[in-house]
Amino acid sequence: MQVLRKLSNQELEISLKDLVQKERRLLHVILEHIKEIDSRKLYLEKAYSSLYEYLVKEFGYSGSAAMRRIEAARLLNEVPTMAQKIQEGALNLSQIGELSRSIKEKEKATGQRVSAFQKSELVAKIESKTTLDTQRELAAALDLPVKEFEKQKMQKDESLRLEITLSKEQHQKLLQCKDLAAHLLEQKHMDSSWASLFEVLADQYLQKKTGTSSKTLTPCRTTADVKANNNDNNENKEYSVNISNKTLTPKTRQMILKRDTCCQYQDPKTGRQCQSTYALQTDHKTSRWSGGKHEPQNLQALCRRHNQYKYKKEAGFL
Ligand SMILES: [Zn+2]
Known part of the structure; x- marks a missing residue:
């Protein structure tokens, strides 16, 4: 075409x-x-x-x-x-x-x-x-009955076919785990199925032997919220980073993802924010090669697709 x-x-x-x-x-x-x-x-x-x-x-x-x-x-x-x-x-x-x-x-x-x-x-x-x-x-x-019974069936290759009903809260918690584990699933070349997620969670549990988290869902933070909080000194203190480091430390990345909670990309025309929580990455608003620093104000969470899109746009590929 x-x-x-x-x-x-x-x-x-x-x-x-x-x-x-x-x-x-x-x-x-x-x-x-x-x-x-x-x-x-x-x-x-x-x-x-x-x-x-x-x-x-x-x-x-x-x-x-x-x-x-x-x-x-x-x-x-x-x-x-x-x-x-x-x-x-x-x-x-x-x-x-x-x-x-x-x-x-x-x-x-x-x-x-x-x-x-x-x-x-x-x-x-x-x-x-x-x-x-x-x-x-x-x-x-239609007042359809809630299916609560769990069904399990052992198959000939020793795999287990499982049919379960999750409560709304359980479903939300697992969706949050799916977002957080996206990087890991990708690294391990695993798909984004529930089975893969359960495997990753089980691996980590077995490794660390810790209890499950009762953390509640963090609402997605809007770009305006983040901007307002960036001007707040206390918040800046909490997210202060060593700007002389060559690369971002994993700790800084974690802090930014925790602060922003979702993709901060906005349509420049409509102001619509992506808000995806899937495969988040840390991005320099003003890129490093344009003199952008590691300051919290210059860092933001972007989903992988928007990070790539922003990079290609800045590099003149788009
Ligand atoms: Zn996005």
Whole structure:
């Protein structure tokens, strides 16, 4: 796509927004086609045993992509108001998948059909929500039972398949551990799965033999907060570092990450702050080669991607 290289950043973004809008409209039209094919049972005529098999074999969809589209097309049939929400991007296929699964679970548990009216109410509840929020909303609205039993199954290679339910607090604590262990996972070439995290935590526990931390989640610190506190003498004292050192000491890095708690990168136009807590690194606001010092005021936490982006921008690669 040579032509894209010639576009300005603004033109590129406008073009992508336009395409995403078209993609959503197209998705809706595709779902309407699937709905019509479903009602005509066209796939049977074409010697496919199911709409699923037809979509996979005739159109090359993956199994999960076909399933999601079928679920969405059938729900669209019952809740026509979904069409507009799909076009607006307020409802995506993974949310519709969650909705469909939850409705099935409810119907199986009660032996009663969830009405079209109830379904349209559920659609309104999950509008513009993330997948996790969608799951929570649906579980609450349909009063789905909380699955508390832990299941474990030993497999032939002696691995253990584990299914557990975490409380909200346990989940948050482990997410915090995942952020803090991101560097370590990367160093060890491990993926970011729960299994890898548990391994890292277990290794450290076994090594140090300490109890688990009851530390609560630290809220993400905004750039404005950090700036205000930088002017505070007490805070500066706490974060004072030896500016004559050639490189930052691990202690200083730790102090800055503890101070900032999240990525401080801001969009220069909108002021939006990234706030990611994943794979944080310490950055010199004014880089070392431009005379930037190791002073706390000149240091900030950036996520790895923004650190790389800032470097490339400053070095003239972007
Ligand atoms: Zn970032």
